[in-house]
Amino acid sequence: MDANDIRGMTALELGKAIRDRTISSPEATRVFLDASLADANRGADGVNAYISIDEEGAMAAAADVQRRIDAGDVLSPIAGVPTAVKDNICVNGGVTTAASKMLEHFSPPYNATVIDKLKEAGAVILGKTNMDEFAMGGSTETSYFGVTANPWDRTRVSGGSSGGSAAAVAAGFAPYAIGSDTGGSIRQPCAFCNLTGVKPTYGSVSRFGLMAYASSLDQIGSIARDARDCAVALSVLSGPDEKDSTSVIDKPLRLCGAIHGEGAAEGLKGLKIGLPQNCLEEGLADDVRARVSEASDTLRALGAEVESFTLPLIEYAVPAYYIIACAEAGSNLSRYDGVKYGFRSDAARDMDDIFYRSRSEGFGTEVKRRIMLGSFVLSSGYFDAYYKKALQVRGMIKETFDEAFQRYDMVLSPVSPTVSYAIGGQIADPLAMYLADIYTVSVNLIGAPAVALPCGAGEGGLPVGMQFIGKAFDEETLLTAATVYQDATDHHRRRPPLKTSIKTTQRKRETDAI
Amino acid sequence: MKIDDRLIEYIAELSKLKLTPDEKERRKADLNDILGYMDKLNELDTTGRPEMTHPFEANNRFREDRVTNGDRRAEMLDNAPAAEGDYFKVFKTVED
Numbered sequence: 001m002d003a004n005d006i007r008g009m010t011a012l013e014l015g016k017a018i019r020d021r022t023i024s025s026p027e028a029t030r031v032f033l034d035a036s037l038a039d040a041n042r043g044a045d046g047v048n049a050y051i052s053i054d055e056e057g058a059m060a061a062a063a064d065v066q067r068r069i070d071a072g073d074v075l076s077p078i079a080g081v082p083t084a085v086k087d088n089i090c091v092n093g094g095v096t097t098a099a100s101k102m103l104e105h106f107s108p109p110y111n112a113t114v115i116d117k118l119k120e121a122g123a124v125i126l127g128k129t130n131m132d133e134f135a136m137g138g139s140t141e142t143s144y145f146g147v148t149a150n151p152w153d154r155t156r157v158s159g160g161s162s163g164g165s166a167a168a169v170a171a172g173f174a175p176y177a178i179g180s181d182t183g184g185s186i187r188q189p190c191a192f193c194n195l196t197g198v199k200p201t202y203g204s205v206s207r208f209g210l211m212a213y214a215s216s217l218d219q220i221g222s223i224a225r226d227a228r229d230c231a232v233a234l235s236v237l238s239g240p241d242e243k244d245s246t247s248v249i250d251k252p253l254r255l256c257g258a259i260h261g262e263g264a265a266e267g268l269k270g271l272k273i274g275l276p277q278n279c280l281e282e283g284l285a286d287d288v289r290a291r292v293s294e295a296s297d298t299l300r301a302l303g304a305e306v307e308s309f310t311l312p313l314i315e316y317a318v319p320a321y322y323i324i325a326c327a328e329a330g331s332n333l334s335r336y337d338g339v340k341y342g343f344r345s346d347a348a349r350d351m352d353d354i355f356y357r358s359r360s361e362g363f364g365t366e367v368k369r370r371i372m373l374g375s376f377v378l379s380s381g382y383f384d385a386y387y388k389k390a391l392q393v394r395g396m397i398k399e400t401f402d403e404a405f406q407r408y409d410m411v412l413s414p415v416s417p418t419v420s421y422a423i424g425g426q427i428a429d430p431l432a433m434y435l436a437d438i439y440t441v442s443v444n445l446i447g448a449p450a451v452a453l454p455c456g457a458g459e460g461g462l463p464v465g466m467q468f469i470g471k472a473f474d475e476e477t478l479l480t481a482a483t484v485y486q487d488a489t490d491h492h493r494r495r496p497p498l499k500t501s502i503k504t505t506q507r508k509r510e511t512d513a514i
Numbered sequence: 515m516k517i518d519d520r521l522i523e524y525i526a527e528l529s530k531l532k533l534t535p536d537e538k539e540r541r542k543a544d545l546n547d548i549l550g551y552m553d554k555l556n557e558l559d560t561t562g563r564p565e566m567t568h569p570f571e572a573n574n575r576f577r578e579d580r581v582t583n584g585d586r587r588a589e590m591l592d593n594a595p596a597a598e599g600d601y602f603k604v605f606k607t608v609e610d
Contacts, residue, residue, distance in 0.1 A: 109589035202569040216568050245575050246568075319552040330529065337530075340602055344595030351605045358595075360532040368531055372541060373548065375528035376517075385515075389555050391565035396558065398566060431547050447569020472570070 006031045007172035008495070011081045011229040012259075014175050018069065018080040025069070025080030029062035029124050032082045036126060036173040047158075048148050049168040051087045053127035054094055058082065065122045077232050077259070079122025084174035086165050087128035088135055089220065090209040091115050098211045099143035100133045102336050102343045102362035112209020113241045114178065114220050121236040126174055130164030133364045134333065135185055135213045137161050138436060141427045142366040144509060149423070150192060151496040152462055156420040159189030165223050166193040170496055176224035176233055180210055182217045183321055184415070184440025187452035190223055191415035191465025194454045194494055196482060197223040198230045201472045202447035203248035205234075206241030214328035215246075217321075217444040226492050227453060227482035231258040234475065251473045258479030268484055269303035271477070273468075274408035276311035279439060285418045287458030292414050292466050295455040295485070299412070302488055304481070311411070312400050314438065316393050321441035322434055323377050323390035329367075330374025336362065364509060369430060398446045401469075409477055411469040414439050415452045419462040443469055451478040454491040463494070515553060517545045 001023055009017065017023045036053050039046040065080045073079075085091060088098045090108035092115075097103045111119075118125065132142040140148040140163025148163040150156040151171040158167040162179030166189035169177050179186040181199035190197035198221045205220045212218065222233035232255075240249040275296050280289050296306045338344035338358025345357035363371070377386035404411055417436055426432055443450045450469045458464040468478040486492050517525075522542045526533050533541060587600065596603035 106593055107589070109586040109593070110583065242577050248570075249575070313558075316555060316558060319554050322548070323552055323555075334530070338595060339604055341590070341593035342595070348605075351607050354604060355530045356532045359530050363531075368529070368537075369541065369544065371529045371531065372525050372545065376521075376525050376545070376549070379525070379528060382515075386549075386552065386555075388565055389560055390552075391567055392560035392563040393555055393558060395564050395566035396560070430544050431551055434548070434551075445569075 003031045003034070007035060009175060010225050011078050011175040012232060014081045015078040025062040025066045025124060026059060028080065029058050029082045029126070032126055032174055033058060035171075036168070039171065039173060047151055047154070047167050047171050047173075048146055049129055049164045049171060049173055050084070050127045051097055051099060051130050051145050051164070052094055054125065057093065058124055058126050061119075061124045065124060068122065075120070075122035076236055078236070080124065081175055082124040082126045083118065084126050084129045084165055084168045084177040085115070086131055086162050086177070086179045088131060088180060088211040089114060089178060090211070091125065091128065094128065096128060096211070097144070098134045099131045099145055100363065100367070101144045104144065104343065106341055108209070110209065113206035113243060114237050115209065117236055117239070118178070123236070129162070129168055129177060132161035132163070133367050134211065134329070135161040135180060135182055136329065136366050136370050138184065138188055138433055139427060140164060140189075141423065142364055142509065144364060146509060147423055150420050152193065152420065153460070155422055156462070157192065157423055159192035159416075159420060161185040162223065163189045166190055166195055166197070169193070169195055169223055169225065176222060176229050178220060178233070178237070179223050180218060180220050181444065182213050183325060183437050183444050186221045186223060187415050187440055187450060187465070187467055190452040192420040192463060194463035194492065194496070195223055195225060196227050196230050196451065196453045196486075196492060197221060198234055198475065198479065199443060199450045200234060200238060200253070200475060201449040203246050204238045204251070204253055204449075204473065204475070206239070206244040206247045208241055208243035212332040214325040215332060216328060217325060219444070226486050227451065227479050228259055230451065231255045231475075231479040231483075235259065253473065254476045255479065258476055258483055267303040268299060268481055271304040271410070271481060272408045273299060273304050273306045274311075274404050274411045275306055275308050276314070276411060276413060277308045278310050278314060279413045283417055283438070284414060285458070288414050288416070288418065288464050291456040291458060291464040292412070295466050296412060298489060299481075299485065302484060306412070307408070309404065309407070311404060313393070313397050314442065317397055317442040317445060318434055318438055320390040320393040320397065321437070321445055322373065323386050324394065324445070326370045326374035327378050327387050328374070330371045330378065333367070333371055338362070366430070394445045397442055401442070401446050401448065405471045409470070410481065413467055413469065415465040415467045416440075419458040419460075419464060439467070448472055449475045449478060451482050453482050453486065454494070456491050457494070515549045517542050517549065
């Protein structure tokens with residue numbers, strides 16, 4: 001089998017080829033490692049999807065999984081299939097940096113629960129992917145290790161914060177990848193890179209070993225080329241965990257239907273979809289609006305009942321989200337004090353100096369900005385006006401969704417107001433960056449699941465994404481609907497153009513000058 | 515809400531961050547921008563509304579207090595910026 005054929009397969013296809021002995025796990029792993037390493041060696045001309053690639057570890061893991069498969073162990077449908085993991089998820093043995101100078105040399109003494117689960121399922125981890133520093137950003141431009149380019153157009157951003165995971169899959173450096181989503185960090189890069197991604201219900205995937213950004217919003221999920229791959233990866237990742245007290249014990253996700261396409265013959269007959277009209281009005285680019293409208297027609301043609309409605313309070317989601325996320329971030333990141341692990345400034349001369357200098361030199365601009373916002377909204381005198389108010393609004397937003405879900409099985413909306421934009425184009429205006437999260441943050445505030453998937457080409461042939469938002473623990477409806485849509489359409493099969501000569505773009509951190 | 519010099523210094527102190535004069539000006543400007551936008555929430559009457567701190571009603575789940583992790587002392591000390599023997603090393607914190 002040709003390397004390009006292998007790089008073009010979905011995770012499930014590759015898993016089947018490995019089970020059928022068409023290819024071995026070490027052979028497949030070699031193909032993806034070669035592609036990933038070749039890109040890494042291109043330096044500033046590459047995609048820069050990875051922060052670290054574990055060639056030796058991946059080959060050893062592949063050989064080990066192959067031995068187990070040969071011995072007849074049935075591990076999972078994706079046993080032997082390589083994957084890439086966002087660098088805020090702890091993997092014992094290498095470094096996990098959260099794309100921060102603060103953790104440049106941090107070597108986790110333990111695995112995140114999802115890593116143990118992936119290994120049990122026979123996954124082979126190729127490396128750790130680039131991201132916005134501590135997952136704070138929507139373009140992977142705040143990474144200490146430089147921006148990740150979009151494989152569709154290397155002068156543009158891959159999205160974020162899981163931009164490295166999305167770029168790795170889009171460029172064929174990994175068949176699927178693991179990301180995290182606090183306010184859209186899986187869905188928006190999927191929209192920018194023509195991929196499918198799932199932000200699971202809060203509590204369905206353990207957060208143990210995920211470096212905390214905003215604990216009541218963070219959730220780990222999967223990024224892949226189609227909904228079936230997302231579903232199978234999620235079936236591996238999800239489940240209760242004693243080490244995460246917020247992981248839900250009594251609500252196992254049912255995903256078989258989505259993976260096997262059960263009931264797909266009936267199409268989407270009887271599925272009630274709500275389309276919030278006010279999410280398609282001002283502020284949304286014409287190409288995105290057109291593609292989402294066309295997708296709603298396609299869903300209707302597949303048997304779904306699509307009804308327009310007004311989803312109130314959407315315009316309050318961004319301010320409520322950033323107050324809550326920053327408050328939690330400020331508290332979570334107080335652990336980085338230059339004492340037990342992480343960066344310590346050489347210039348420090350006393351204990352207080354260690355705290356101040358290590359944090360000031362170790363964190364990037366966006367992280368400092370959010371910590372400061374968090375400190376402010378939690379400070380005495382402003383707590384009620386900002387933090388308490390935001391929590392109350394969060395409850396009101398939850399009510400509007402609860403009401404919508406009494407009438408609809410799922411809600412359809414855009415993911416991002418625009419297609420991917422130029423590297424360096426928006427990063428100097430933090431408020432504009434925050435406002436671009438308008439369609440994604442509500443999902444995290446209410447804890448609901450959402451699936452982002454491609455719905456066509458926008459300006460310049462760049463990918464446009466849409467999302468299905470569902471009831472808590474009803475990933476199955478979303479992923480099954482996505483599978484039916486993808487079986488009937490080709491948008492998700494579009495691949496970025498192969499480039500031989502690449503325009504050099506800057507690979508320094510975009511925020512350093514701001 | 516207006517973030518002035520005094521307030522930005524106070525926020526930096528709460529955040530344990532030292533700002534350069536240039537950074538101070540930039541953060542003052544963008545925090546004013548962002549907080550100005552957040553004031554939009556004041557359009558909503560939230561009187562008597564409950565505060566939603568967590569996506570779902572959750573009860574504390576307790577587990578048995580038993581040690582499950584092995585001895586990782588060496589690995590953890592390896593991550594320390596400074597260590598001596600079995601200890602993290604910092605500057606003296608008490609007066610003579």
